[in-house]
Amino acid sequence: GNSVTQMEGPVTLSEEAFLTINCTYTATGYPSLFWYVQYPGEGLQLLLKATKADDKGSNKGFEATYRKETTSFHLEKGSVQVSDSAVYFCALSDNTGNQFYFGTGTSLTVIP
């Protein structure tokens, strides 16, 4: 079956630190991969996506590369800001686009 496993939090970093949030997946076929972000009191927002192996998704300084050989889609940012404090969810959609599977989320707090 399809599933997503992401590193557990919470993660606390100082401003300008380097961020990595690990995500691995199990899937049949050729899924698309996503990172969503949820700011306090808000709904999930799409952060970035990648639709095939070796694709790199990027947005707002965040990047993630679709690695089929390691079934991973780790989220990285070179220099985090206080405004990046949120919960980050890794997700995949199957090749029908009718099913999305989410990880349990990783809470990030960035302190000044």
Added chain:
Amino acid sequence: GAGVSQSPRYKVAKRGQDVALRCDPISGHVSLFWYQQALGQGPEFLTYFQNEAQLDKSGLPSDRFFAERPEGSVSTLKIQRTQQEDSAVYLCASSSRDLSYNSPLHFGNGTRLTVT
């Protein structure tokens, strides 16, 4: 509207009451999903519509849960005889479902249901 709209934002129900949660998707979006998000967890799939057709309801936890989208736009999730374990945030998402089937989901802010 510009985004997915859900109402009410918060709902408190006494155990045994029925509740109805509304979702207004992005105009023109074909696909609509309902998810349940427990505290500290990721969203768990409940059900999926393509236009007015409910194509997958495998995630509905019991027959007390019922969803409809009669005109292929607004959707309602109804929970009958609410129980405490139903307390969660209920998220609605819509998608344009382009030809490559990798359209992302656009989420509403959710309805936080508390059953007392």
